[in-house]
Amino acid sequence: IIDFLNKLSKLQPRKSNNFVIKNNKEALLLLSDLHIGSIVKENNDILYNTKIAGERLNTLAIKTIQKCKLNNVHNIYVAMIGDIIDGDMIYKNHMFYVEYPAIEQVQYAILTLTKFFKTLLASGLKVRIGCVRGNHGITNYKNLEADNWDNVVYDMLSLVFDGEHNITIDHFQEDQAKVKVVDKNIILYHGEKLGNQCKTAAGIKVFRGMVGKNKLVDGDIVAVGHLHTFGVEIDQCKVLLRNGALTDASEYALKLNLYDVPSQTLVIIEKDKIIPDIYPIMVR
Numbered sequence: 001i002i003d004f005l006n007k008l009s010k011l012q013p014r015k016s017n018n019f020v021i022k023n024n025k026e027a028l029l030l031l032s033d034l035h036i037g038s039i040v041k042e043n044n045d046i047l048y049n050t051k052i053a054g055e056r057l058n059t060l061a062i063k064t065i066q067k068c069k070l071n072n073v074h075n076i077y078v079a080m081i082g083d084i085i086d087g088d089m090i091y092k093n094h095m096f097y098v099e100y101p102a103i104e105q106v107q108y109a110i111l112t113l114t115k116f117f118k119t120l121l122a123s124g125l126k127v128r129i130g131c132v133r134g135n136h137g138i139t140n141y142k143n144l145e146a147d148n149w150d151n152v153v154y155d156m157l158s159l160v161f162d163g164e165h166n167i168t169i170d171h172f173q174e175d176q177a178k179v180k181v182v183d184k185n186i187i188l189y190h191g192e193k194l195g196n197q198c199k200t201a202a203g204i205k206v207f208r209g210m211v212g213k214n215k216l217v218d219g220d221i222v223a224v225g226h227l228h229t230f231g232v233e234i235d236q237c238k239v240l241l242r243n244g245a246l247t248d249a250s251e252y253a254l255k256l257n258l259y260d261v262p263s264q265t266l267v268i269i270e271k272d273k274i275i276p277d278i279y280p281i282m283v284r
Contacts, residue, residue, distance in 0.1 A: 020126075024271035026182050027068050027076040030264055031084075032190065032225030033245035035136065036112065037098050037105030038086035040248045047248040048262075049099050054112045056246050056283040060264055061119040063281045068125060071268045071277070075126045077181045078117075081225045081243065082134020082190035084153045085109050090138055097250070102137075102149050110156045117157075117167060127167040129157070130179045134190040134225065182269045184220055184276070191224030191242075204235055211238050219274040221267075228253065229260045230280045237274065241265060246283060 034057070040048035068076060085105040088098050100108070120127050137149030154171040161167050170179070176189045187210060194206055210222055218237035228245035244263035253259065262284045268277040 021182070022074045023072055024182060025071065025073045025075075026269055027064070027071070027073045028181050028186065028221075028223075028267040028269055028276075029064055029076055029078045030081060030223055030225065030241065030243040030267075031078055032081040032134065032243045032264075033083045033228055033247065034109070035083055035086040035245065035247045036109045037088075037100050037102070038247060038250075039097055039099050040250050042248075048246075050105075050108050050112075053108075053246060054115075056262060057112055057116045058119070059283045060246075060281060061116050063283075064266055065120065065123040065125065067266055067268075067279060067281070068123075073268060074124065075128070076120065077128045077130065077179070077186075078120075079179075079186065079188050079223055080129060080131045080150075080154065081188050081223060082132060082150055082175075083136040083225065084113075084134070084150050085137060087136040087138065087149055090136065106149055106152050106156070109153050110160065113153070113157060114160050117161070121164075121166050129167065129169040130177060130188055131157075131169065131171045132177050132188045132190060133173075133175055135192045178214055183271050184269050185214065185216055186220070187214055187216070187222040189222065189224050191226035194224055194226075204233075207233070207235060207238075207240050211236075219276075221276075229258070230263050230265060232278055234275070239275065241267070241278065244280060248284070 034053060036050060036053045085102060086098055088102045117127060131154040133148040133150040158169045158171060161169060179186050179188060207222060216238050221239045221241055223241045225243045227242055229242060230244040231242040233240040243265045244260055246262055248262055249259045261282055263280045263282050266279045266281050
């Protein structure tokens with residue numbers, strides 16, 4: 001533990017007390033389904049592991065910074081919407097697909113994400129972070145939903161960046177939260193209860209229920225992960241934004257004929273612009 005905390009102390013970023021949203025613009029980055037600690041193989045080739053996760057997060061940071069500079073954006077809201085680590089043994093065969101036990105996955109996640117956020121800060125971006133939990137961090141299904149490794153990751157990040165004025169972290173503890181980015185309300189939700197068939201009548205019904213419950217208006221967004229597939233649905237001028245995953249498609253996903261290129265999602269939100277600019281950022 002001492003060695004781990006010493007490593008964290010060396011990664012503290014520079015100090016600044018300026019946090020003003022400029023140009024009525026702010027970027028929204030969806031960060032979910034990193035599954036740090038998982039292993040994805042194809043035959044004998046490793047497609048995804050902890051090392052590759054770090055490389056892809058570095059690629060994501062660089063591409064995000066480039067896109068923000070291109071759009072003259074100085075502030076970014078990072079929505080961390082769950083499944084940051086892969087957990088362990090929440091399924092019967094889960095232990096065969098993880099590289100490390102959950103506590104070590106948390107350590108690797110903190111070190112990797114600290115580097116990721118430091119890269120954003122070093123570019124001059126001011127960073128806000130909002131955190132809700134996913135389902136893979138559950139220690140087992142008999143425990144409370146709040147007993148979730150994602151919450152540990154978020155709390156540790158809050159400690160790492162405590163006192164840094166260029167970054168704020170709001171850990172909401174729940175599986176859903178409502179935040180404001182420029183003039184848009186954003187619902188952060190991992191998405192496991194939304195259902196896989198987002199375009200069906202049943203999926204739209206659930207989406208409209210969330211819109212009504214949260215009193216969303218035109219241009220507001222429900223941002224979800226979980227499905228590992230990028231997509232945008234617009235219903236009655238409200239946006240359902242589905243984030244991709246950092247991982248490659250697993251054997252389980254391929255058996256279900258599910259496949260998507262590893263990606264995360266960047267949104268440029270501008271005041272009074274109803275539908276924002278949405279960019280899937282490929283990380284492989």
